[in-house]
Amino acid sequence: MITVIVADDSALMRRVISDMLNSDPTIKVIGTAINGEDCIKKCRELKPDIMTLDIEMPVLDGLGVLKRLMPENPIPIILLTGTTDAKKTFEGLNLGAVDFLLKPSGNISLDMDKIRDDLVSKVKAAYDSREKITDKIQEKIRNPPEEMTPVNRNFYSTSKKIIVIAASTGGPQALERLLVQLPKNIPAPILIVQHMPAGFTKTLAERFNNACNIAVREAADGDILEDGVALIAPGGYHMELEIQDDNSLKIRLNQKPTELGVRPNANRLFKSVADIYKDNTIGVVLTGMGYDGTEGSRQIKNYSGLVIAESKETAIIYGMPKSIVDNNLADMTLDVDSIGAALLQAVDV
């Protein structure tokens, strides 16, 4: 039985979220907390497996809880945030939270069912990977990541490569570790699909932009490709590459239906890029639940491109990368800290 504590300052929310979680026979809500202080107390007393944490709470907010709790009792925490909280959400992820979920904001009751399904699957995934998550958090606290300064190299290859990356739960953390390894003069454009709601991808891109040497932006319809620039698909849009009439390449965004329940869908990106760049496509599949990226990687392999899967050791949720490996599509499986070096080699060939 997966035991959960629900922390939120709204009584209604506590009830709704508890009901959602309890609707799954393998999950049991063993307690609730009304503010940050109460949250820490309950965690100590009841020792849950997982915790859902509201960010905006009185007395001590979600971020405050993470700061206090992660050093002493690193359990997997899923943040529940409102649409306005993007910056704080990422700070929370940085402080050790595993994943986040958007609180209901729509007006369709479908929303609630989807949220319940998302919530339940995120909790389960976090539970399955709990030891790894705990270890990671403790490691991070013991050894804060050193400043990674990429080695400056001169690149000699003339064939134009492109890097496409797929990431889901645990993506923001993994992407940050990966992207900081890349030097400013990397001779390839980078396109990224991170499963995330609209509004958050922009803030995510800003964060990365500040932290990395390469430039990182949220993609816009009509964008052109640039070396050393990473474009992140905006939440809620599919991102694809398209040849224009004048043979130039442009980014196209669309809102066609979700695929595999997600939009942006990485398969769509990977396939559209592979069709154009063929064996010059380098695909990377990072941590995440589900199978997105597998069909796209298959297409890349059809063109003899390169596919890298994140290793089981570093992937917070070893779902998407596992699917790549299980389908024999991975050219290599690497710890996230080694993927940077691998990419640099790959673009120089």
Next chain:
Amino acid sequence: MDLSKYKAEFISEARDSLDSLNKELVILEKNPNDDEVIHSLFRSFHTLKGNAAAMGYTKFSELAHSLEDALSKIRDKEVVMTTELMSIILEGCDALEEGLQKISEDNPEDITIAHIITEIKDAIGSKEQKIELNIAQKLELTDSDNGLISQVAGKGLVNAYRAILVFESLNVLKTAKTLLVLKLFTKDYSEDVSIIKTTPVMDDIRAGKFGQEVEIVLSTRKNVEELKKIVNTISGIKELYILGVHEDYIRSAGQLHEEKESQKQEIINKHQEEVVRTIQSVKVDMDKLDKLMNLVGELLISNMRLKDIEHKKDLLMLKTVLGEAERQIIDLKDEVMKIRMVPIGNIFNRFPRMVRDLATKENKKVEFIMEGQDLEFDRTILDQIGDPLVHMLRNSVDHGIELPQDRLNARKPEDGMIKIKAFREKNNAVIEVSDDGAGIDPEKVKNACIKKGVITALQAQKMSTKELQMLIFRAGISTNEIITEVSGRGVGMDVVSTSMKKLGGAFVMESTVGKGTSIRLELPLTVAIITAFLVRIGDEIYAIPLNSINETLALKSSELKTIKGYDVFILRGKELPLIWLHDIVGKPKIPKEELLLVIINHSSGLIGLVVDSIISQQQILIKSLQDIVKGTKGCSGATILGDGSIALILDVNTLI
């Protein structure tokens, strides 16, 4: 997912949020830089937005969202709090109230929020704040204006007028109506009417940048009557003034007063309804529930033990276990009673906003202080107490606190002070409403009451100042009538008197003309069950509430002294007057060597009551006396004893 089962919870939580919101907004108005309040307000709107969205109440959520945005900008110091912005936010909160009402009626989308959202967006979008326009008393004409007037006079449009249109304050159609009037003049009557100028200018009129008043200066060959007829073809204009260009524009006092009164009444009604709504559910501390669980557990064990005793027929153990069980049941009852207790702050929360709105409408400055919000009352009491408190506060603002200039003239601080305080005192809970205003003028009260036939002139002559002042609590007269000597309107303070009787409480008023007024409501803390001493007097049993009892004492009759014919005992150096309850209840006094005293707290001090014996101290259920025996002095009710007999409960304050 079926969300309808969460509706009650949503409404309950939203109500609480709105109550705190109103209170905090008033605080913020006085201290615009209080970060803690700003954060708390932000969180409240944030939660309201999220919860409403989850429940599918789109409009409510949108409105809450725009308010959240406003607070977020204030918090991030991107926008400065102004009176304008505060009013808009308060308006938004009122709309949320309405929205919540509609939600509870299952009609969640039946609210108009578009205009408020636009107002909020405008207010936080640009640093320029809107200017509320009021038409000036005197019309100012420039040279070119005068030139134009002369010019059209030459064509026969010899009469120059100021046409001032007045709209209802929140009339969203005022722009449209004004433009219609202008169109009338310039199209249909273009031969007869020429517009000289407008206030505000045409662009601002089109943008709705005016308050309730708009002025059109025009030249015409028509006269005032004809002009009025033309304008009156358009509905929805509240007032129309057609003045000569040199006439002063003075809003009629009657109109002003009418406006004020109806606005006041609206506010009162709204807030009164909210205040007076009965408490259907209570929030309970987890600790209290845990205690309950423990007690129930202990009772279960006692029950098991009793069963065991029945089996073994062990009478000795029986006594012990029964005693334990009784203790547990009493504790359980106590804990449940505590759960019925609700902090009076729940009711108080609505007051700051109400007082602020009233004071603003009356152009008075009021500092409103609340104390003792944590004091808990049984919820049945709280249900009843809202009404009288609202009336008392209203009176303080309306008739108590003077206008700022008057206060300064009287060497008082410009800000009037109104204070509401809840506290425990001896046997009671007290709620005191006090102000430093004008006080209650006994002369005015006397005159108004005589006029209304509440008392005769002869009776009035015999009354003291205090008694005259207390007349405001009589039925048939309202404070408004007393002050304005205009009869008809207003509900009287007799609601205070009635409510107190219902609750078995009392009230006391102190008022000094020129200094201020203070009214104390004294209430029992709980309604139904009390602890009391059962005492025997002759062959009858009476109950004296433990609350009233200071101590008990046994003394020898030889220790008694007599002062001025009364029995007295010297207790710790002080004279303790003695009263034989036998005298009061009509039982024979049997002279004894040893006397038993129950020393009670009377309003005039300690008094020793002589009884025959003290039977026990126990919990009793108060049953109120009905009909003809109800008003019996000295009795606050009766209780049924274990053996089925009845004991009267003595009310020490009215007994003696």
